[in-house]
Amino acid sequence: MTRFVGRLVLAAAALAASTALATAGTTTGPNGETAVPAASVTLTPEQEAKIREGHYTAGLAWHTPSDYTAAVDRGAKDEFERLGIEVVAESDAGFDPAKQKNDVETMMAKKPTIILSLPVDPDTAAEVYRPALEAGTKVAFVDNAPKGFVQGTDYVTIVSDDLFQMGEKAADAMAAAIGGKGKVGYLFHDANFYVTNQRDGAFKETIETRYPDIEIVAEMGLADPAKAEDVINAFMLKNPDLDAVYVTWAEPAEFVLAALRNNGDDHTRIVTLDLSEPLALDMVKDGNVAAIVADEAYAIGQTLARAAAASLVGEKLEPFYAVDAIAVTKDNIEDGWFKSLHREPPASLTGG
């Protein structure tokens, strides 16, 4: 949960710079860049050999610790290891842009060839990465780039998750869970955050265009995550006979699950985004949760590392790459969990 709430805070700052919000059918970057599939970043064996010969080094300057950061971190490190690039420094800013600036400055003492980072505050981040730029270090970002930086000259690229695909897959998973027809509820994030807006919008659009027999009969916005529980209790009380509910992310979905359990409701299915152990546990025990859609966080790190390495051998890169999303259900829980976080799922989900 820290992962998502954390990124909400980041998104708040990103908003200032972001001009393009959800557009139909595609994911766009913070500045309206078109998303290119992450899988398209590839290296030829010759390029890889050349990179290995370079004995390059890398620093990783993350924003805050979480499941998500850990998965991105593992993806980047594994890819660097494969390419013979040594990770010489790693840091965590704890959401503090001043700390992130210190971290990057400190890393520069080791003169890394590459720095991968998720900027805490795009508005003030230009100063954070300036020492790296001046030293000629290649910088590549997760999710967002510093305001005023130009892709291709100042930084390599941005890699993020495919927000539209996440919402779309949530809609497909819900349709599968209720047999393609029924009355459903829609709990969206009622705030101007491009991450949640794109995901929620994609879900709604997919249901409306792809599933004519599914009707959204009730919808409600969650403005303040801290007050989600009250809103959800009222919503579930007013709509007792839903076949399924879409919830904008895992934490409020946990409240929905609690409300359903209180009412003794074992009919209504839940579909939500971002992995959460309590929800997954309910899912494997055939409870209310039908599917959890996750992004391939590991692949974000992997792609980012590969893209940065590619830039060292003169490869031209697109400004914005997005990784795939996976709908995790009871049937693919081990596989899905591993694909997203590159880690075995918690023992509670596989042991029993």
Added chain:
Amino acid sequence: MSAAAAVPASAPPVLGLHNIRKEFGGVVAIEDFSLDVRAGEVVALVGDNGAGKSTLIKIICGVYPPTAGRILIDGGDVRFSDPSESQARGIQVVYQDLALAERQPVYMNLFLGREATTGPFRRLDRKRMIRESEELVHGLDVRIPSARSTIRDLSGGQRQGVAIARATHWASKLVLMDEPTAALGVAETQKVEKIIRGLRERNLAVLVISHSLDQVFRISDRICVLRRGVQVGVRNTRETTNNEIVSMITGLQ
């Protein structure tokens, strides 16, 4: 008593207390207390525990305002709202708890609130404070390892010595002492009594609280007895007896 005799009889008393009354939330602690203390005179204040002796000292130096009554210094009315005002008039107190800053060195305690400074930036003149402290402590025959020692590292007697040295150094008129020898051994007590006699020779007025009647008879010129907040009488030390004072304190004839 030669010094006392040198003061013209016409001079007003250094300290005049007229009909002092003090209540704490309706409870009467001091009732209609009057007393004069003259320059070069040592007056002992005696009475049982809870008789109001310490309260009276705190009223004089400005810790507590009296509920009613007048305080006169050199014949003029005063009203001290805190101890710094009484200090400015040359009044010093040796409190029962000594009022020392335990983690500070001896010299800082001796100069607490009146630190010496030097130069245009008014830097603390530590050298001077240390030097004067050593002289002072030496002069009073108080044995401490060094003026730089921290109070915490001193014995009870040494601490009492520092508190007395501070009061006697800064007083120019009146010294109030609350049980100045309570924590001391025989030899140290003798030293303090010598100090008190020295104050009288410097022509200061001294009001001292003591539980030891033997001591009171050794050092005082007059004895004032307080019983349950009421002043029951003042006697010239040379004209009274131990028995009389005891019966005044206890109220048993």
Added chain:
Amino acid sequence: MAGKLAQLRSVDPSQYIVYVGFVLILIGFSIVLRDDGFLTTRNLLNIVQQTTPVTIMAVGMVFVLTAGEIDLSIGPIVAVSALLASLVLRESFWPLGAAVGLLAGAAIGAVNGVLVAYVRLPSFLVTLATMGFLSGVARWITDLQSVPITNDTFNAIFGAGSLFGVPSLLIWTVAIVLVGHFFYHETRYGAHVHAIGDSAHSARAVGIKVDRVRFSVMVLSGVAAGLAGLLYAGRLHGARYTLGETDLLTVIAAVIVGGTRLNGGVGTIFGALIGSLLMGLLNNGLILMGLSVSEQLMVRGLIILAAIALTLREARR
């Protein structure tokens, strides 16, 4: 002879142990990281510059702790001051922006001071409450938005500029530490701060205006945090509501490791500087050692614990 011995004995070990620890860790890193750019002038200068805001808040905190109080609200004061300064800088010239930042710190410190000294509430609770309130204010001022600063003069004075080749953050560190040391150790005011933290009752009995001194240390701490806010804003060319959020514990750790007592009466400014540099040294060295983030946190925690254990254990007799 006996006097000299007593003089030696009266020097509190907690006051110098931080220097020993600092030198040991510096030597340790110099050996381990000899090939990793640790001992370059650039890197060592980075450490001083990165710790400047913490050092300045630590100087304020030494006064507050010595006076027997605490100020938990410095973190959000940093953010509020930085945000207000950068808003003013949008419209106006830099001295006004800087003045507004400092005044914001002073005003918040004055509110803390009135509540502590005159309403007589415990500073722990007062500043706990103002910390929460100000965190809200910092979020509310710009509705979570960052404010960029484009004034080059401001950014040079409070950030990456230099004077005769000396980086301005280094100048700020040296200036504030020297001024702080002077007032703390060399003036009557400093002596009174010590006295009221040692025994407020005794200080009052000798005529020190205890309430006034208490009030003043809270204002001082507010101004120090306000200045720290300006320095962060100058360094980042902008302000954000999260600035300073994580600094409180670093500042307190720096001050305590430096030999200042949590319960008042004893402290040192130079020790706080060394404590602050030690914190920066640890951040820097542990990152350069290539440790993972979890390892960095664990090692740093253990070293700080060891330093505090040494400082406080030696102090108790």
